[in-house]
Amino acid sequence: MKKILVVDDSASIRHVVSIALRGAGYEVIDACDGKDALNKLNGEKINLIISDVNMPNMDGISFLKEVKKHPRYKFTPVIMLTTEAGRDKMEEGRMAGAKAWVVKPFQPPQMLDAVAKLCLP
Amino acid sequence: MSATTEVQKLFMTETEELLLDMEDALLSLESDTENIELINQLFRAMHTIKGAAGIFNYNAIVDFTHPIETTIDRVRKNELKINSTLIALLLKCKDHTWALVNASVAEDELDLTSLMIQSQNILAEFNLSEPISPALPSCPQPFETQPISPERIDERYTDSGHWLISLDFKVDALRNGLDPLNFIRYLQQLGQVLEVICLSNRLPAFEVCDFESCFLSYRIVFSGDCSKEQIEAVFEFAQDDCDILILPSQKISESFQNLIDELNPSENQRLGEILLTIGAITERELTKSLNLQSGHIPECASKKLGEVLIANQLVDQPVVEQALKKQTQAREQAQTIRVDSNRLGQLINLVGELVTASAAMRVMVDKYHLLDANDQVSSVEHLVQEIRENALQLRMVQIGETFSRFRRVVRDVSNELGKQIELTIQGGESELDKIVVEKINDPLTHLVRNALDHGIELPEQRISKGKSPTGHLMLNAYHDSGHIVIEVTDDGAGLDPERIRRKAESLGVIEANQVLSHAEILRLAFEPGLSTKEKASNLSGRGVGMDVVKRNIEALRGSVELDSELGKGTKVTITLPLTLAIIDGFMVGAANENYVIPLNMVEECVELNQGEWHEQQKNYISLRGELMPFIRLTSFFNISQTNQHKRESLVVVRFGRSKAGIVVDKLFGEQQTVIKPLGKMFQHLKGLSGATILGTGDIALILDIQGLITEVSIGAKKHHHVAMIDD
Amino acid sequence: MPIDITTNDLSVRVSLSEELTIYSVIEFRDALISHLKPSVDISVNLSQVTEVDTAGLQWLLALKAWSMAQSVEFCHHSKAIVDALELSGLSGTFDDTIVLASEARS
Structure with a gap:
């Protein structure tokens, strides 16, 4: 089964996304910020990372840069979440290696579709 | 799969020898890497095989050998050193080339598929930091070596x-x-x-x-x-x-x-x-x-x-x-307005009445010599003329739209019948009256379908006749002396005059020994019942229906002609008047009756006493040495002669390629003629196509020149024929 | 190590297991490269491969290309391998060497 790491400081978003992903047949691990996420990336196979941009402790872009250095996860596809206002971050994210974006607010089917385009269950 | 031809066998033998040379050279090069003669041998081998393969269009071989040839060339020029790796690789290439040759000659597509993929992989092993020569396709493919498109x-x-x-x-x-x-x-x-x-x-x-x-x-x-x-x-x-x-x-x-x-x-x-x-x-x-x-x-x-x-x-x-x-x-x-065509029709009718009324006014002014009124009446006549032209223009549409609709028909029918047919359209900008356009659609469709179904042959048949597999159909339109001419031309099988003749004979339309020219035989195709196609198709029924086509066209005061050469093709020429409502006429008189001849058909008028023309035999006249059939209006319409041969005039009319003379008593001159159709009872009168009311209130009959000429030609021939037999 | 190589003078037998993906391809190549000699037969057993991605396909393709002179045989393609090949239209390329793994393909 494909495994997805969901990183967002909002518990409700983590919850909704996890439920949707599990319903679609993925296994889900979640984390509340970049640091927490890095801790959770401890060697097990992760097929996709979904990460918010604005988070305390370590924001999404910095987290992304760390992931790209990690031997085990540097090639993992990443979907960044951002708000309409935070679109300027997209370019930075793109430079850091994020190729996919979903803009909040989003509907679960939208998220699932984006995930499917990178990693079908 | 076709059997290997002699020339293909030759290719294989030659290639086999060259590849053997290549192998020998390669093995010798292992111990003698500088030997220029051996390297040349390699080059020759690849170069020759590539060339020969090119002639046969064995693209897989060409595309594989070309970069190898280039690489060997670089060795020749000392840009590349030959070593054991390269030799091994070239040996691999030699084997692969032979595999390609076999598969290409045998036309084994499946085999070629996987071989071509192997080609790419082998070629990839050549020095990669240099770009591979341009002949290598950027996207190799399973079936062809051109890029996938x-x-x-x-x-x-x-x-x-x-x-x-x-x-x-x-x-x-x-x-x-x-x-x-x-x-x-x-x-x-x-x-x-x-x-x-x-x-x-x-x-x-x-x-x-x-x-x-x-x-x-x-x-x-x-x-x-x-x-x-x-x-x-x-x-x-x-x-x-x-x-x-x-x-x-x-x-x-x-x-x-x-x-x-x-x-x-x-x-x-x-x-x-x-x-x-x-x-x-x-x-x-x-x-x-x-x-x-x-x-x-x-x-x-x-x-x-x-x-x-x-x-x-x-x-x-x-x-x-x-x-x-x-x-x-x-x-x-955006620059047009939609107008109800009925309203337009009414407007044109009114314009017609205006023309008549204006003519009546002119008659009065002339009768009573009202010179003062002359200028005004003239300017009214002039304006009426302009209004007439503009009004008629309103109803003109380009025939191109009708023609374009046939593109679809041609495409669908070609696919359905398995034929390859190309449609060319010319003269689409030619304009004609909207009503005529609408009415010409059916006959045209009939003719096009005939050409597609019975005219143009299947590709194999065409090839066996030395024609290109694609048949050509052309729709052409142009103006000619007040008419619009529409041509439907195909380069198909053409009409068989023998078959037409036989069918006509069996139907009793002609007699067994009747002498007929090629044109006359073709004209027989318009007789009802003359279908020379054995089987009907659901496309165009019993193959011709040309009599229906002819009738429809004649109902529009047009005419249709056939020209065909067996094996080469057929051309149908339809001639139609530009408008049905008002024409410029030339008025003539015979006895006390007035007749109008469409002005654009009048070629010249000659007075009798000038000595330029005289009657030859019963139905021919000779005008300055030129022979043409003629009628005398008074005889044709059976009117009692009041002036026996006194100051008769000859009006020479031309229609299409035919000419004829009409002998009349008086020449009146140009006359705007508003055409009033003849009542139902009089529809079938030969030689007349309508009537008009003159300014005086009198009626003039409009002559149907096409009909007259046909009558006259047939009549003349008959008499001629009879005369010959008498001799 | 997910790549197992046994050699003798005449042949090299390679067995891959777990993933043949972007994370393992370079490692596999580096391990194998020294054993690739012109006169040696190579066979690659794929029965234990559980995951294949495009990088893995490239590995297979490159090795197959290399194999034109020598004999390289791929065998016991696992389901993961067969699926990936079929998906990318490469079944035909590897057709001659597909010998299915012991479980029948569903």
Whole structure:
């Protein structure tokens, strides 16, 4: 089964996304910020990372840069979440290696579709 | 699979020898790497095989041997050193070449497929930091060595509305987390993936390859109930790391053209908008293209955008053309007003009455010598003339639209019958009365279907006759002395005069020994019951129906002629008057009756006493040495002569290629003639096509010149024939 | 190690297990490269491969290309391998060497 790491400081978003992903047949691990996420990336196979941009402790872009250095996860596809206002971050994210974006607010089917385009269950 | 021909066997023998030479040279080179003679031998081998293969169009061999030849050339020029690795590789090439030769000659497509993929892989082993020679195709393929194009795929999936998705992944794609395999699986969920072709010619050799980079390209044949936009959306996240092209199949491209055709032309619709509306391009493609052409002058924007779109393979040329046409249509329509055609008809009738009334006024002014009124009446007449011309113009439409509708017919029928037929249209801008256009549609359709069904042969039949497999049908229209001429020409089987003759004889239309010219025999095709096609087809019934066609055309005061040569083709020429309502006439008198001859058919008038013409035999006259049939109006219409041969005049009329003389008593001159149809009772009177009311209130009969000439020609021939027998 | 290589003078037998993906391809290549000699037969057992991605396909393709002179045989393709090949239209390329793994393909 494909495994997805969901990183967002909002518990409700983590919850909704996890439920949707599990319903679609993925296994889900979640984390509340970049640091927490890095801790959770401890060697097990992760097929996709979904990460918010604005988070305390370590924001999404910095987290992304760390992931790209990690031997085990540097090639993992990443979907960044951002708000309409935070679109300027997209370019930075793109430079850091994020190729996919979903803009909040989003509907679960939208998220699932984006995930499917990178990693079908 | 065809048996190997002599010349193919020769090719194989020759190639085998050359490859043996190559092997010998290579083995010797192992211990003698500087030997220029051996290297030349290698070069000659590859060069000769490549050349010979080229003649046979064995592209797989050509494409494989060319870069090898180039490499060996570099060795010759000392740019490359020969070593054991290269020798081993060249030995591999030699074996592979032989495999290619066998498969090519045997035409074993399946084998060639996998061999060609191996070709790419072998060639990839040659020095990769240098670019491989340009002859190596950038996208090798299973069946052909030209780049994969929609046309090639179309040949294999003829009936489907499919797309060819072209994906060229860039080097960092995999590192960025993309996986082509996932995209393909996603497509499988969106629709049907009919075929996937993976191109790996950019893949470096195993020892040196950076496997984390992406060197692969894919061509995917995809069919699904979705729009181009939806397909593009699949690759939403791959835009940076992949060059994506979504190419429509012929069928889809045609459906775009049809969609454009059905659009309501709305004002100010830009090319991009039209194409976006029907889904031929996506928003992203349009934005990208607009950015590309934003440097251009605004007024050229549309045209340039079209060029940009075509150049980037975002839209097919025919679709762009169709859209541009729709734009023009919209612009034209914006300047037009819709008018109820009944109202227009009423207006033209009134104009006719006005012409008559104006003529009556003229008669009065002349009768009472009202010189004072002359100027005013003249200017009224002049204005009436202009109004008449303008009013009639209102109802003129171009025949091009009618012709264009046949494109579809030709295409559908060709497909249905398995024939290849090309339609050419000329003279579409020729204008004629709307009513005539509407009424000519049926006869034209009949003629076109005849040509398609019975005229043009199947490709194999055409080839066996030394013709090109594609048949040609041409629709041509032009104006000629007040008429419009429509020609339907095909280069098909032509009419068989023998068959027509036999059928006519069996029907009793002609006698067994009757002497007929080629033209007369062809004219028999218009007789009812004369169908020379054995089997009816559901397309055009019993093959001809030419009598119906003729009747319809004659009902429009037109005429139709056939010209045909057996084995070469047929041409049907339809001549129609430009308008049905008002004509310029030439009035003549015979006894006390007035007759009108359409002015454009009048060639000249000659008075009797000038001695230029005289009667020869019963129905011919000779005018300055030229012989032509003639009638005397008084005799033809059985009017009692009041002036026996006194000051008769001859009016020479011409219609098409025929000429005739009409002997009359008086010449009156030009006359605007408002045509009033004859009542039902008088419809079948020979020689008359209508009547008109003169300014005086008298009636003049309008002569049907075509009918008269035919009558006269037949009559003259009969008498001639009889006269000859008498001799 | 997910790549197992046994050699003798005449042949090299390679067995891959677990993933043949972007994370393992370079390692596999580096391990194998020194054993690739002109006169040696190579056979690659794929029965234990559980995951394949495009990088893995490239590995297979490159090795197959290299194999034109020598004999490289791929055998016992696992389901993961067969699926990936089919998906990318490469079944034909590897056709001559597909010998299915012991479980029947569903």
